[in-house]
Amino acid sequence: MFRKKKRTAANQKKNEEKNRITHEAVTLDLLKQVTAKMDDAEIVQRQTNNGVSFSLVYIQTLIDKERLNEAIIQPLLQSKEQTFIQGISTCSVLRIHAIEEAKEHMLFGSVLIHDHEKNEWWAVKLENSLSRAIENSETETIMYGPKDSFTERIEQNVFMIRRRLPVTELKAEKFQAGSNTKTQVQMLYIEGIANPDIVEIARENISKVNFDLILEASNLSAFMDDHTHSLFPQFMQTDRPDSCAYSLGLGKIIILLNNTPFALIAPITFFHLFQSPEDYVHRWVIASFLRSLRYFSFFIAITLIPLYVALTTHHYQMIPLQILYVLMESRTKLPFTPFWESVIMLVIIEIIKEASLRMPTKTSQTIGVIGGIVIGQAAVEAGFASKVLIVLVGISAIACFLVPNYLVTKATTVLQFLILILASFLGILGIAFGLILLLAHLNGLSSLKQPFFAPVAPLYWRDWKDLFVRAPLPWAKLRPEYLKTVKKWRVSKGEGSE
Amino acid sequence: MKIFLSILCILLVFSGCSSPFVENNTVEEIAPVTFWSLNKGEGGKLEITTVVPPVTNEKKKLFTLNVDLLKQGKKEFNLRFYRELKLGQLRMLIINEKLAKKEVITLIDTILSDPDVSPRLFLVLVRGSFEDFLEGERKVQKNLDYYLYRMFRHYERRNQGEMSIVNLHEFMEKVYSHYSDPVLPIFKADKDNFTYEGTAFFNENKYVGSINKREDQMFQLIANDHYLKNLPIPHLNVSLGQVRSKVIMQVDDQFKTLNIQVKVKGRIDEYRGHRNILSRSEMNRMTHDIESYFQRETVGLVKETQRLKIEPLEVGAHTLSPLVHPMTRREWLDHYEKMKVHVKYSVKIEPLSL
Amino acid sequence: MSSRFRLFDRTAVMGSGYIFAMVNRMQMLYYVLILPKHLIHPYMMAGILGVGFLSQINLLILAKYLTSNYFVLGYRGFVQLFSEKVVRLFAILGIFFILIKVIVTTLGYVEIVHQFMFPSMKTSWLIFVLMASGFYIASQGMEKTIRLSIIGFLATIWVILVYIPYFLPPIAETHHLYPLVPGEVSLHSWYGLLMVWSALSGPEYLVCLGPWIGPKEKILKGMSIGNALSVFEYLVLFVACLLYYGSPYLEKISFPVVNMIRYLQSPVFERVDLILISLNMIYFLYLIALFLLCLYGAIRIAAGRINIKTNRKGFLGSVIAVFICMLIINGWFWREGEELNVWVTLQLWLGAITYLLVPSVLVIAMRWKRGRS
16 A cells, blocks of 8 residues: 555656656746736836847745846846846846746746847846844853854855854755755765765765655754654754854764754764753863753653652652651542552643743743642642652653753653653563663664764763763864764864874 | 554553552552561460551551461451551561560561561560550650651661661671671660660570670670760769770680770760869879779670670681681680680770860 | 664674673673572682683683684674584574573573562563563664663663672671681582683673674773673672671572662662662663574574575564563473572573583684685
8 A cells, every 4th residue: 555655656756857857948928827826926028228128027025126126127228238138237147948947046036037039038036035133042042152043044044154164175065855845955064074974875865855845954854864753853953053063063964954043963962962052161060060960850851750650659668768758648648549640740741831832921921830830739739649749740840951952852751651651560670671772772773874872882982071071172182983074183183182 | 663662552551550460559558567566475476566557647556466477467467457568668676575585586587588678677675565665655656666767777877886776687697697696776665665775695596685784885885886975884973975995806826815905985074973083193093993894894794795605796706817717606605605804995085174 | 764674784893892891791691690699608709710710711712713704704604614504503502502591591580570579570571571672672683782782881880889888897797708718629619610600601602793793803802801890790799798698698598699789778769779670671681682683693594594684573483482482481490489490500501511612612613624724
């Protein structure tokens, strides 16, 4: 059944390809056909000073109207020469022949000019540069350090990276993805640092993408992932040009998409998901402490509630007597078993989290207050949940936000549920099962075919300097080993070599 | 992957309320008893007592049963009480002296073989009726068992030399060790009081005798803790504080004499005699008196152990060396019994200042 | 997800770190947990050191093969060295050895869990969960399973630190360590030494992992460090047991290494043993996965299907076969409570024999081959 479906998809693609290959010449009639019922498309006919008539075809929403007047219409009207096209004062003027070309240019914001006399078609890029200004990053806020973040325009994003890395080795290869969106994709890497094998894999993966809508970075990464079913993202998303530049410098690859303010970084490892740009702002001891705190809180977030369930259902003998008093006291009159109690409370917390996320900021605060305090308090008083659990749920809910990567934050919730089930089943042993399988799973993952659990397994001792702790920058004289970079040293060899 | 998912599904189905194949240990449904008091019952039976419900602030009841087997007691409890009795939190085993004279080791073996019970369980001997004490105290003190446990734990932690606190593992290790015999703390219980009485001595696993509070101080000093927080010597009208000792025991090659040298450091806490202890010579005389008092007492203690032919002081361990094959316990005890004992104390008292 | 199911792929060569971790964890499997009980006397410390040294010599012999060209070729190497028929015969023998090893270690672990964590549990459930997890890990392929060795090693090596309190005064009794010279040598102590030897077995299975292990120069180094660390760990555990229990008491304790942890209490959790037992599962699982893969390979060789692509059904089939064997043994022939039951004793001898014979047979075969050509 699946095979059949695949075949039809392949057929469809073949047909489209066939259409594309027919190089039908551009004519005004054809263009009229194409733009039929596109009310924002305009076809204008004029004459120059010396009587040569020309037509302009464009989609008015896509182009800059003022500049159309300044740069095309006025020069053309006043032109006295035969080859009036030379009068156009923009940088990109292209001669086009086929209707497909014409369509594409038109849809990407070009004005098509037809010289009636010579029957020549030209495309002039006059894209509407409407875009929002460069703003602070809202997803990865930091106190110190650069504040700019990507916008939806890919040129602007590339500009922000190039400004930080003014070297000619920084290559930007262009691709197109999405049969309908025709999204412009740029793959950036530094030649001579990034491993050519990894670049090749990325190149191959991007060109293999076959889908109609590629609207944002996640869409693209979904097609490039090595492991579709994993909970963990295999590409890091960031909207900070500085972290992009940093990653490029280490030998990673950045993939930028038009119309999304998020870049994909690859290959990454599990441990990258715990690193924040701020790590490199703080003093190294503090940064190391904060980083280990993140790992710890990830661990807490996925095991705290399961541990509560394991202890209260299976291993009462593990609880110190003092704590057992508190637990017995708070649990005696509850109607649910610890497992169901936790499931209910966790689901409620997730609902609150999700609700406050979707609401505007002011409302979400209210939701937080009502959800957190009122429901929590009421649940205890009504006898649905124990006080101890409420405290633990609160802690684990906050702990999971310490992971800087939002995608992982959501993954922890699911992990927590899975381990919770195992814990209710097998107690501590179940939690151990969960964690071991998690480790085995992470060990099996890869990002752009590079091992996901990298500096640990496969083991690269040297990279541990920037793993659980963040060693002082002057110590990091070498690029990460697992990236297998072409150039290994980050310092010029004369002074840097040991 | 599919298989992994299906396993998860199975887990999902089976989790739910509780797993079908593991004991139900849900905390609110169990009664994790914290102590058992064992006594000699009627007709050669065992009388076991505890307070239920344990570990809650609910109103407590005293449960007493006459049983043949210890574990039978557990079952009987369950048939009579609305929560299931569990042993995983058992912290104290209080054995009546009369019962201890008959049997200890079988009881302890039973407890030890239970994987739920921690080897940190405290063992206590009781003279008098602990049940009476419980009955009386239950109305006044809500969480009696808990406070008792905290007391034992407090003195165990830092070995401050107030009591000999012994847990299950220490006891068993000494039982099996050839060169040492176990001891247990002994308490006296009546309706109103539960007081430390001294240390009980065992010959391997038989309860053979005990020493009183005064002798116990010497025991703490030279064998158990090597520290006493407070050491009153009433007939010298003096009380020493923070007494630390360093003990060197030497047995000669023919196993004829035992030399014990003890260095003691401490300070005077309280003095109510007539000497002017601020003067040096008076102080020296005083120190000398203390030393001879210690010597007398220590010799008495050692003699007592020789008489009972037991080894709570672990003298035999000092005869061991890496290269000599050790003798058997019996051989050693035969030597030990006839040994001459020389005890020498050197007491250093920190200068008194007012 | 890719539809290919490849178990024996190779994209990278595993360095000395993996060899070290694998050797060490294989040697720390199961037998070390019951070892102290059978060594008993303090002078057996010297025994451990001695056997450790012998094991090192054995590893030197093994390394001769592992650094030869035959090893890198894996299966084809074996065929070159012997003939295809002989290799198939060896594979059949190997199936038996591996099967017993997997079964005994898994059931041993299950018994520990049963004894210390869930006395009322039906053990077949646990076996099922263990095998299913082992299957999941193994189905990621040989390379990733080998890679897991580092994680298993890092996740469990620190457990040795937990034993530090047993060396400190309130628990430790120095006189338990005396005497250090043996009075009379009994048969029992020879048995203890055999047990140490058998416990140190495991690295011989590296011969099955030819294509993945390298580079040549580092193999011996990795193995030696792994072996030395295992001997050190044996010593630490044994001495800790002695200091804690003393010889006469030690004799009476089952699983002394596990049992003694029950004495420790952390401020948050009492009974640290439950956590450590669960944690140790990682290298049991890892080794189950590794041996399942070896077993599947051996079955393929024995059946002469080495050139046919691996498929999920075949692998699952062999795992299920192992599972059923395990259930049968667990149900009918496994005497719990008796630590050295028939199966454990059998594995004791088999482990000792394979560890002794595999390296030397291979090296002799290499010599012979060289002599003929």
